[in-house]
Amino acid sequence: MATIIIPTPLRRFTNQQSRVQSSGVNIKESIADLTTNYPDLKKNLLDDEGKIRGFVNIFLGDEDIRNLQAENTSVKEDAVISIIPAIAGGSGLDDINFSKEELARYNRHIIIPDFGIDAQKKLKAAKVLVVGSGGLGSPVLLYLAAAGVGTIGIVDFDVVDDSNLQRQVLFGTESIGKPKVEAAKERLQSLNPHIKINTYNTQLTSVNALELIREYDVVADGTDNFPTRYLVNDASVLAGKPNVYASIFQFEGQVSVFNYTNAKGETGPNYRDLYPTPPAPGLFPSCAEGGVLGVLPGIIGSLQANEVIKVITGVGEPLSGRFFVFDALSFETRVLKITKRESTPPITELIDYEQFCGVKSVQKKIKEISVEEFIQWKESGDDFQVIDVREPFEYEDINIGALLIPLGAITSRTSEISRDKKVVIHCKVGGRSAKAVQELEEKFGFDNLYNLKGGILAILQETDLLDSQL
Amino acid sequence: MLQIDTSIQNELIRDSLRTFPDECCGFLLGRETANNRVIEEIIIVNNSKEGDKRRRFEITAKDYLKAEQQADEKKLTLLGVYHSHPNHPSIPSEHDRVVAQPFFSYIIVAVKENEFVSLQSWTLNDNFQFEEEDVLIKTIIPTI
Numbered sequence: 001m002a003t004i005i006i007p008t009p010l011r012r013f014t015n016q017q018s019r020v021q022s023s024g025v026n027i028k029e030s031i032a033d034l035t036t037n038y039p040d041l042k043k044n045l046l047d048d049e050g051k052i053r054g055f056v057n058i059f060l061g062d063e064d065i066r067n068l069q070a071e072n073t074s075v076k077e078d079a080v081i082s083i084i085p086a087i088a089g090g091s092g093l094d095d096i097n098f099s100k101e102e103l104a105r106y107n108r109h110i111i112i113p114d115f116g117i118d119a120q121k122k123l124k125a126a127k128v129l130v131v132g133s134g135g136l137g138s139p140v141l142l143y144l145a146a147a148g149v150g151t152i153g154i155v156d157f158d159v160v161d162d163s164n165l166q167r168q169v170l171f172g173t174e175s176i177g178k179p180k181v182e183a184a185k186e187r188l189q190s191l192n193p194h195i196k197i198n199t200y201n202t203q204l205t206s207v208n209a210l211e212l213i214r215e216y217d218v219v220a221d222g223t224d225n226f227p228t229r230y231l232v233n234d235a236s237v238l239a240g241k242p243n244v245y246a247s248i249f250q251f252e253g254q255v256s257v258f259n260y261t262n263a264k265g266e267t268g269p270n271y272r273d274l275y276p277t278p279p280a281p282g283l284f285p286s287c288a289e290g291g292v293l294g295v296l297p298g299i300i301g302s303l304q305a306n307e308v309i310k311v312i313t314g315v316g317e318p319l320s321g322r323f324f325v326f327d328a329l330s331f332e333t334r335v336l337k338i339t340k341r342e343s344t345p346p347i348t349e350l351i352d353y354e355q356f357c358g359v360k361s362v363q364k365k366i367k368e369i370s371v372e373e374f375i376q377w378k379e380s381g382d383d384f385q386v387i388d389v390r391e392p393f394e395y396e397d398i399n400i401g402a403l404l405i406p407l408g409a410i411t412s413r414t415s416e417i418s419r420d421k422k423v424v425i426h427c428k429v430g431g432r433s434a435k436a437v438q439e440l441e442e443k444f445g446f447d448n449l450y451n452l453k454g455g456i457l458a459i460l461q462e463t464d465l466l467d468s469q470l
Numbered sequence: 471m472l473q474i475d476t477s478i479q480n481e482l483i484r485d486s487l488r489t490f491p492d493e494c495c496g497f498l499l500g501r502e503t504a505n506n507r508v509i510e511e512i513i514i515v516n517n518s519k520e521g522d523k524r525r526r527f528e529i530t531a532k533d534y535l536k537a538e539q540q541a542d543e544k545k546l547t548l549l550g551v552y553h554s555h556p557n558h559p560s561i562p563s564e565h566d567r568v569v570a571q572p573f574f575s576y577i578i579v580a581v582k583e584n585e586f587v588s589l590q591s592w593t594l595n596d597n598f599q600f601e602e603e604d605v606l607i608k609t610i611i612p613t614i
Contacts, residue, residue: 007538008548009571044572055569057531064531084534087551088519089566089576090493090526091558217557240557240582261491267583314522 002030002079009085013040022081027058028071030081045083055086096121102194106148119313120148126312127151129216131204131232133184134158135297136222136246136304138170143305144220145188145195149312152188153198153216156180159431162391162408167294177390177428177455204228206350209235219243220308222301226278227353233258233271237347242311242318245271246304248292251328253300256338257307260320268320269340276344278357296328366437368451371462374424384422388456389436394428400459407432414444426452426459472575472591473508475608483586485514486554486579492523495553497537498575499546507549507575513537526565527553550575550591557582560590562600570594575603 001021006014014020020037024030031052035042047053051071058065059082065073075081098120103110106120128149130137133156144152160168160175160183175183181199188197200212204223213219213235221232221243229247236243236259243258258270303324310316323336369377377384386402388395395404405413407427417423417440427433433451440446452458474482485494495517500509515537519528529551541548551574555561560580562570570576572594580587591603 005538007534007571008541009573012573059531059535062532082535084531085571086531086569087495087529087534087571088527088569089553089563090519091555091563091565240585261583 002075002081004034005082007083007085014038026075027065027073030075057084096124119315122313123148124150127216128218129153130220131155132222133180135167136301138168139298139301140220140222140305145192151196154181154184155200155204157203167297213239218308218311221245226357231353234347234350237270244304244307246300248296248300251293253296253326255303255324257318257320260318269338272344273341274338366451368453370453371458385418387425389427389432407436410436422448424450424452427455429455429457471506471604471606473606478509479607481512482552482579486581491556493527493554495527495529498550499541500549502547552577554579554581560588562592
């Protein structure tokens with residue numbers, strides 16, 4: 001009879017015995033004899049087909065039977081057989097599987113020798129938060145979705161504007177007026193239905209940033225202003241997540257990977273090591289103010305997506321500790337070295353970044369009215385003007401008889417806007433009209449403007465105004 | 471209820487921070503009474519996983535056998551396994567579950583770089599699902 005040594009976790013199935021006797025000419029028979037005598041052991045040792053489970057190791061003496069003749073290894077009378085549970089685990093990956101459709105879709109990744117199925121699994125397991133779905137966010141999101149990043153979060157509070165389409169290739173004419181996160185999700189989900197898209201139609205703030213970023217493995221910063229850039233950086237550092245950064249202005253683009261921890265456990269520099277303090281307000285205008293060549297975010301955002309993929313898969317050398325600069329006019333590129341600065345004070349909490357960057361803290365709240373109030377005004381015979389800031393083609397499609405002044409023309413046609421009675425401004429869903437109100441108040445001192453919440457779509461849903469030909 | 475004293479807790483945290491961003495792993499030795507498990511010492515084991523140690527750990531069969539022998543020699547019981555989750559909560563993954571053993575306590579230590587986040591312990595129930603186990607951290611009052 002051979003002796004079988006039972007590991008501690010299984011002894012409750014053998015009446016607490018650590019050594020039991022078993023007969024059989026080979027391992028298979030010995031284990032069968034053991035499970036006959038102690039039937040409760042069976043489900044822990046054997047699978048449904050009666051084979052020894054993958055995470056159970058059987059040793060004969062001090063040799064793994066996988067190195068002998070496996071289950072057919074012969075067992076002598078005085079043999080000592082040890083059952084050793086595999087002790088393993090971790091934060092997951094082996095449970096990642098692909099459907100036939102996914103394998104076909106990702107084939108050109110999987111066949112790259114240095115990439116393969118393992119890197120593709122890492123992509124599927126990864127969660128990436130993309131902050132901003134504009135010029136940079138468009139290529140980043142398109143390529144990450146196409147590459148098969150399993151979970152993508154998108155933060156953006158803006159709506160699609162016609163002036164976005166010159167560079168934000170994620171959107172089409174039909175997206176104008178829609179919240180960007182919604183239009184983005186639709187487009188990405190049609191590009192790749194095998195991934196999960198989480199949308200956050202909100203501004204990233206010191207209040208919500210940490211909670212959001214903690215849910216993800218990697219952050220991709222595609223924002224266009226300094227307060228959010230510092231916020232994304234600081235929150236990434238506090239949450240211990242790599243921050244793949246890019247920015248563009250007019251003809252120049254920049255890329256880097258911040259707060260990246262390499263295989264040796266060394267964490268690279270972050271944005272504050274590069275720029276400890278923000279530039280004077282107004283020194284670097286945003287794209288909205290300074291303009292940008294439309295193709296530039298396409299180039300730079302694609303490089304940013306490439307770095308996100310490298311960080312996730314561990315393939316190649318991420319752009320950590322280095323800073324890439326591209327000049328589209330001269331076609332010159334430079335890679336500058338950046339290091340952690342001793343003098344950079346440690347980041348301990350999130351602050352008020354608008355104050356830190358010296359920009360106005362909040363945009364003035366504009367007056368709004370709901371569809372319900374709008375109807376009340378109408379019915380009570382109030383005298384007020386209604387202006388539609390959508391495009392002519394949208395107006396032709398459907399309208400409520402308002403004066404048409406497209407958003408782009410609003411500042412040059414202010415003489416047509418009444419100053420002595422209430423003016424309701426609307427668009428498709430309320431985003432463009434809010435911009436119009438803001439601009440008219442700031443630059444022309446209007447104080448009689450009301451933004452129609454939900455736009456013409458809300459009117460369509462909530463009333464029969466259109467049928468009654470208002 | 472799983473009882474550990476602060477010095478054991480500190481050893482677990484130290485090992486988790488030392489190996490960051492990789493996962494650390496090891497064994498828990500102690501005594502068991504009807505309702506209580508008291509961890510008296512830990513055995514730190516090399517993470518033998520080839521490849522991505524940031525997300526995975528593995529203990530060789532030889533290290534397992536050694537741990538059983540040590541427990542025997544010290545008249546203690548091998549009560550479980552600990553490992554760390556760098557940049558990940560102290561909640562078992564599906565990967566932890568499929569290879570988990572009955573009876574064992576699985577302590578998971580969540581850490582970030584230079585920072586301890588949380589420690590939780592889990593045991594497998596009869597349906598092979600993890601259930602959280604209460605952990606009592608005892609402060610040892612030094613004798614004068």
